[in-house]
Structure formats: structure tokens, C-alpha cells
Amino acid sequence: MRKLGLLLLTTLISMTAVMAQSLELTDKLPQDPNVIVGTLDNGMKYYIRENATPEKRAEFTLVVHAGSVLEDEDQQGLAHFNEHMAFNVTKNFPKHELIEYLESLGMKFGPEVNAYTSFDETVYGIKVPTDNEEYVDKGLLVLYDWASQVTLETEEIDAERGIIHEEWRMGQGAMDRMQREFLEVLFHNSQYAKRLPIGTMEVVDNCDPEALRRFYRDWYRPDLMAVVVVGDFDAAEMEQKIINQFSQIPKRENPRERFFADIHDHDETLVCVTTDPESPISMVEIFYKHPLKATETVADYREDIISMLMS
Numbered sequence: 001m002r003k004l005g006l007l008l009l010t011t012l013i014s015m016t017a018v019m020a021q022s023l024e025l026t027d028k029l030p031q032d033p034n035v036i037v038g039t040l041d042n043g044m045k046y047y048i049r050e051n052a053t054p055e056k057r058a059e060f061t062l063v064v065h066a067g068s069v070l071e072d073e074d075q076q077g078l079a080h081f082n083e084h085m086a087f088n089v090t091k092n093f094p095k096h097e098l099i100e101y102l103e104s105l106g107m108k109f110g111p112e113v114n115a116y117t118s119f120d121e122t123v124y125g126i127k128v129p130t131d132n133e134e135y136v137d138k139g140l141l142v143l144y145d146w147a148s149q150v151t152l153e154t155e156e157i158d159a160e161r162g163i164i165h166e167e168w169r170m171g172q173g174a175m176d177r178m179q180r181e182f183l184e185v186l187f188h189n190s191q192y193a194k195r196l197p198i199g200t201m202e203v204v205d206n207c208d209p210e211a212l213r214r215f216y217r218d219w220y221r222p223d224l225m226a227v228v229v230v231g232d233f234d235a236a237e238m239e240q241k242i243i244n245q246f247s248q249i250p251k252r253e254n255p256r257e258r259f260f261a262d263i264h265d266h267d268e269t270l271v272c273v274t275t276d277p278e279s280p281i282s283m284v285e286i287f288y289k290h291p292l293k294a295t296e297t298v299a300d301y302r303e304d305i306i307s308m309l310m311s
């Protein structure tokens with residue numbers, strides 16, 4: 001143990017020494033030169049990195065900077081509902097062809113094709129074989145469709161309601177009941193407490209399809225999205241492909257304001273004790289709230305290291 005501690009300390013000191021030679025605390029953190037970062041005219045960002053292992057494989061991710069906290073009163077649960085709809089019918093993959101196509105390349109739903117919806121983001125990802133250019137192009141087309149071509153037909157929406165309701169039912173239990181109680185305290189009257197991603201089943205079962213389309217229209221737009229691709233390909237070629245594919249999405253005129261829900265500060269320590277007859281475990285959790293702060297300079301990074309060491 002002692003040896004390991006000493007080794008860690010030596011490593012930290014030598015890292016600090018290297019940094020001290022070349023960087024001032026006020027310097028901006030340098031961008032990794034192996035990552036190509038760009039912004040299209042429509043506002044969409046992209047990040048590209050060549051990575052040769054595993055061979056002939058790549059991961060394509062679409063990040064939407066919008067989640068359940070942006071839902072209106074009649075949309076509770078519809079950020080997540082939209083995520084489901086992306087896998088059903090899109091312009092270039094009608095009649096559930098998207099999943100069939102991805103599975104035909106050997107991708108399985110779960111490990112290789114997946115998505116999640118959180119309070120502030122919705123993220124979609126696929127793993128694509130890169131040994132055939134057609135797979136790469138079609139993989140980008142899948143992301144393009146998710147970003148701008150989900151059709152949201154009433155019939156398909158109605159067919160999905162039961163599936164989401166079942167997902168909600170599966171999530172019920174002691175942990176869910178206790179979590180709802182403590183999140184209410186943790187989020188302290190903020191919008192977060194009222195917008196758990198699973199939403200309400202009244203909305204999921206009965207919402208007007210237009211409410212779902214409104215969420216997609218308002219928040220799935222290029223200035224709130226990024227494409228991230230990492231894998232075994234030529235980065236310059238990939239950049240050109242991304243520019244060609246995603247520049248087709250028009251820039252949004254007069255977009256709705258992307259607001260950020262606050263979690264208000266408080267002087268007192270908030271405490272929540274919750275129990276449930278079905279709970280299999282006892283658990284204590286402590287949260288420290290901090291102002292949201294971006295790591296931009298060397299000094300910020302130093303702060304991050306200090307607080308990690310303290311924790």
C-alpha cells in the first residue's frame with residue numbers, strides 16, 4: 001500500500017513538474033490535437049477521433065442537449081417517449097427497418113445500439129463496422145434521421161404507449177418509491193423534482209400526439225446537437241462525410257429558448273429519511289451541491305484535482 005501511495009505521489013509530482021514548465025494557471029486547457037472539433041453553419045457540433053482498436057469498428061453518437069427538464073406541463077415523460085419513437089419509424093428507415101438494418105450488420109439492441117434520456121440530455125449510440133463504406137454512410141444516415149427525420153405518426157405513437165407504460169411498471173418497487181421521496185428533498189423545489197424522465201403515465205397513456213411532436217420540433221435542432229464519432233477510419237474523410245450529411249439539416253430560425261433549471265441554494269442541511277417495507281438494503285448517501293462550473297483553464301483543472309483528492 002505504502003509503495004503504491006509513494007508511486008502515485010511521485011507521478012503526481014512529475015506531472016505537476018511537466019505542467020509547471022509549459023503552462024500558466026490562466027492558460028486555457030489545450031485541446032487534444034487528436035480530436036477534430038467543428039461546428040456546422042446550422043450550429044451542430046462534431047467531434048471526431050481516430051482510434052484503431054478495436055479494428056474496423058467505430059462508435060457513432062448523437063448527443064441532444066435536451067431532456068426531461070425542458071418538458072412542458074402536458075409533456076411529462078415525452079422526452080423519453082421521443083427517444084423510443086426514434087427507433088420506430090424515420091424517413092429513411094420506414095416500417096421499423098432501422099432495427100432490422102442494424103441487426104443485419106450484427107448489432108444487438110443493448111450493447112451495440114442504445115439510447116438514454118436524462119434531465120438535460122438525450123443520447124443515442126451505435127457501433128458500426130467500418131470495413132465497408134456503405135455501413136459507415138448508413139450509420140451516419142441513422143444519426144441524421146434521429147436528429148431530424150423521426151416521423152412521429154399518430155398510429156406509431158399509440159402503439160408505443162403500452163411499451164413505455166410497461167417500462168414504468170418494471171421500474172416500480174422499493175428503490176423507486178424511496179428515490180422519489182429523496183429526490184424531492186435533494187432537488188429542493190426545483191423543476192428537476194417535477195420532471196423525472198419517466199414522467200407520468202397520465203401523459204404517456206393519453207397525451208395528444210401533437211405534444212410529442214412539439215417536443216421534437218422545439219428541442220431536436222442542430223444548435224442543441226453534436227455528433228461524436230470515434231473509431232477505425234480516416235478522420236479527414238469522416239469529417240467530410242459528417243459535413244455533407246448533417247449540413248442538410250436547416251438552421252433553426254427563432255428557436256425556443258433553451259433554459260437551464262436552477263437548483264436553489266439553501267443554508268440549512270436538508271435531510272431525508274425514507275423507508276420501505278420491500279427495501280432489501282440500508283443505505284446512507286451524502287450530497288454536496290456546487291455551482292455548475294466548466295473546466296476551462298489550468299487553474300480550473302487544478303481545482304478539480306484538489307477536490308477529487310479531498311473527496
Ligand SMILES: [Zn+2]
Pocket residue numbers: 080084167
Ligand atoms: Zn425507455
